[in-house]
Amino acid sequence: MISDDAKAHLHKQLVKLGDMMGDGLHHESDGKWIKAEYRRTLKALGLLPKAKRNIAGIDAAMAKRVSEVNCQKCGGQLKQTRSGSKRAQCQCGAKYQLLK
Ligand SMILES: [Zn+2]
Known part of the structure; x- marks a missing residue:
């Protein structure tokens, strides 16, 4: 589990990264980290869909x-x-x- 503070920080991060992706920055050659970081943040928040259905x-x-x-x-x-x-x-x- 993560603390509420950490969660709030991650949520802010998610919004920021989402905005950057909204601007298309993740398509730039040096912007690949944005998508990776976005996924990592989603995962940390437990928001990634479960890997496989049974x-x-x-x-x-x-x-x-x-x-x-x-x-x-x-x-x-x-x-x-x-x-x-x-x-x-x-x-x-x-x-x-x-x-x-
Ligand atoms: Zn029938």
């Missing part, structure tokens, strides 16, 4: 859900739209969100 877990949960649920329009068998997806589709084209 696809195997989602697929397993979806396999269970599609075996329990049938299409509400035609009663057909649902199929997960693609690996890692929380949605399933029926042959008739109906789509369902099966996991939250």
